[in-house]
Amino acid sequence: MNRYLVEKIGFVLLFLTALAVVVPILFVIFIIIVKGSSAISWEFLTAMPSHGMKAGGIYPAIFGTLILTLGTALAAIPVGVGGAIYLAEYARDSWLTRAIRLAIVNLAGIPSVVYGLFGLGLFVLFLQFGTSILAGSLTLAIMTLPVIISTAEEALRAVPTEFRTIIASLGGTRWQGISRVVLPQALPGIITGIILGLLRAAGETAPILFTVAVFFLPHLPESPLDPTMALPYHLYVISTQVPGMPANIQYGTALVLLALVLSMNLVATIIRSYFRRRRQW
Amino acid sequence: MVKPKIRVEDVSFSYADKAALRNVSLAVEANAITALFGPAGGGKTTLLRLINRLNDLVEQTRMSGRILLEDEDIYAPGTGVPGLRRRVGMVFALPLPLPGSVRENVVCGPSLAGVRDRARLEEIMLRSLTQAALWNEVKDRLDAPAKALSGGQQQRLCIARSLALEPEVLLLDEPTSGLDPISTGKVEDSLFELKREYTIVIVPHSVQQAARVSDYAAFLLMGDLIEYQPGTSIFTNPRDRRTEDYVTGRFG
Numbered sequence: 195m196n197r198y199l200v201e202k203i204g205f206v207l208l209f210l211t212a213l214a215v216v217v218p219i220l221f222v223i224f225i226i227i228v229k230g231s232s233a234i235s236w237e238f239l240t241a242m243p244s245h246g247m248k249a250g251g252i253y254p255a256i257f258g259t260l261i262l263t264l265g266t267a268l269a270a271i272p273v274g275v276g277g278a279i280y281l282a283e284y285a286r287d288s289w290l291t292r293a294i295r296l297a298i299v300n301l302a303g304i305p306s307v308v309y310g311l312f313g314l315g316l317f318v319l320f321l322q323f324g325t326s327i328l329a330g331s332l333t334l335a336i337m338t339l340p341v342i343i344s345t346a347e348e349a350l351r352a353v354p355t356e357f358r359t360i361i362a363s364l365g366g367t368r369w370q371g372i373s374r375v376v377l378p379q380a381l382p383g384i385i386t387g388i389i390l391g392l393l394r395a396a397g398e399t400a401p402i403l404f405t406v407a408v409f410f411l412p413h414l415p416e417s418p419l420d421p422t423m424a425l426p427y428h429l430y431v432i433s434t435q436v437p438g439m440p441a442n443i444q445y446g447t448a449l450v451l452l453a454l455v456l457s458m459n460l461v462a463t464i465i466r467s468y469f470r471r472r473r474q475w
Numbered sequence: 476m477v478k479p480k481i482r483v484e485d486v487s488f489s490y491a492d493k494a495a496l497r498n499v500s501l502a503v504e505a506n507a508i509t510a511l512f513g514p515a516g517g518g519k520t521t522l523l524r525l526i527n528r529l530n531d532l533v534e535q536t537r538m539s540g541r542i543l544l545e546d547e548d549i550y551a552p553g554t555g556v557p558g559l560r561r562r563v564g565m566v567f568a569l570p571l572p573l574p575g576s577v578r579e580n581v582v583c584g585p586s587l588a589g590v591r592d593r594a595r596l597e598e599i600m601l602r603s604l605t606q607a608a609l610w611n612e613v614k615d616r617l618d619a620p621a622k623a624l625s626g627g628q629q630q631r632l633c634i635a636r637s638l639a640l641e642p643e644v645l646l647l648d649e650p651t652s653g654l655d656p657i658s659t660g661k662v663e664d665s666l667f668e669l670k671r672e673y674t675i676v677i678v679p680h681s682v683q684q685a686a687r688v689s690d691y692a693a694f695l696l697m698g699d700l701i702e703y704q705p706g707t708s709i710f711t712n713p714r715d716r717r718t719e720d721y722v723t724g725r726f727g
Contacts, residue, residue: 286534287534354571356567356569356571357571357573357574358532359532359567360567360571361573361587362529363527363529363564363565363567363637364560364561364564364583364584364587364636364637364640365557365560365561365584365588365640366557366584367557370587374587375573375574378574379574
């Protein structure tokens with residue numbers, strides 16, 4: 195076969211695979227917007243639900259998801275980035291570090307419902323946090339850790355070793371090298387990992403099912419030990435458990451969840467590009 | 476005769492998979508340029524990096540023997556390694572400025588050591604850049620990214636960065652390997668100025684450079700120190716056959 199023809203066929207095939215990725219996503223977003231936008235109103239976003247969820251708003255679920263994401267970030271970022279710094283900068287190659295890396299890779303592949311059950315066992319029951327924001331955030335944080343650790347470690351390793359050597363040769367300590375040069379250089383990559391991890395956490399249902407989420411709460415949670423409503427769980431319940439639920443509320447809830455996740459993504463991307471521009475390398 | 480600045484005593488060193496130096500002993504005189512030369516893999520860089528303990532960063536190495544800096548064993552337990560590295564500066568083969576401006580690069584060492592006073596840092600910067608023969612070229616762009624300088628300027632910036640700590644010894648690992656002849660000339664000229672105040676150990680990037688700059692020269696071959704003499708005689712009148720073969724270009 196003529197090599198130019200091969201080139202053309204190859205190009206078309208690759209274009210089709212790219213299309214196969216993009217089209218379903220656009221399709222989903224399109225349907226959700228078409229079917230859900232009629233539900234969106236100021237009241238929908240800011241009011242408590244009423245009439246058995248069939249009217250009113252979803253404010254407590256939005257609030258709950260934001261709080262859970264914040265809690266997840268507070269727990270997962272320091273531990274994840276700290277762990278990555280240890281693995282990339284301090285740990286020597288030994289059976290222990292190899293075991294830790296293996297564990298991280300495997301953790302990333304565990305189904306989210308297993309994290310949910312683990313959180314139920316450890317945080318809710320054993321540590322007696324009860325069904326609470328604390329338990330839910332920690333469960334989501336554990337689920338998020340592998341993503342944050344592996345991307346952050348990758349980003350740290352991508353910083354040239356020479357920088358560390360130079361700082362050492364100038365009488366700097368290892369930590370000075372990390373905090374002054376390595377970490378700022380790796381920051382955009384680390385933030386990418388954090389975004390990916392947190393976005394996944396914000397949209398998950400299974401890990402919060404047993405650890406924090408409730409179907410309905412007459413008031414907003416007042417302490418980290420209170421349970422809360424959350425968007426993914428709310429969506430799950432109103433889509434499967436409530437007969438006669440108006441479709442536009444279901445799609446409207448999905449739209450809000452989607453918009454929330456995408457806007458968090460956008461904010462994080464802006465932060466990342468700010469750090470990338472500041473990095474003079 | 477003045478007391479040597481550095482004494483390497485019977486040093487052997489090996490990396491995880493191979494020996495790099497075997498029973499090397501030599502004395503480095505103060506305020507002179509000592510060149511370590513020889514074919515690749517001879518242990519020149521290893522020896523250089525042992526003098527400020529940069530090989531500590533490498534895993535799974537073994538060392539025996541002693542290295543004395545003014546009669547102090549720098550590998551003695553309890554030696555403050557950051558302090559040692561401030562006394563013994565290092566310039567690497569590839570000029571690699573740190574991220575940041577020219578100014579930030581020069582004062583990096585003192586600021587790592589905790590110097591915060593702005594006037595003092597300015598003074599250090601002026602002195603170091605002048606000593607590295609770079610001041611006139613960069614005095615108007617101190618806040619420009621260091622990466623924007625030319626290759627030759629970057630290498631002199633790296634020299635200035637080391638000088639900012641006022642080290643007693645300056646180690647240079649092929650500091651001109653990536654530079655054009657003019658930049659090389661400038662770096663070599665600044666070395667002649669610097670040796671009045673500093674003790675310099677250099678791994679030159681060619682025999683010619685070794686002959687041009689050195690007061691003393693050591694020929695290292697496959698981890699062995701073959702010959703160590705004042706620079707003029709090792710090149711004109713080598714005692715060892717292998718040295719002669721190398722300096723006359725028969726191998727290497």
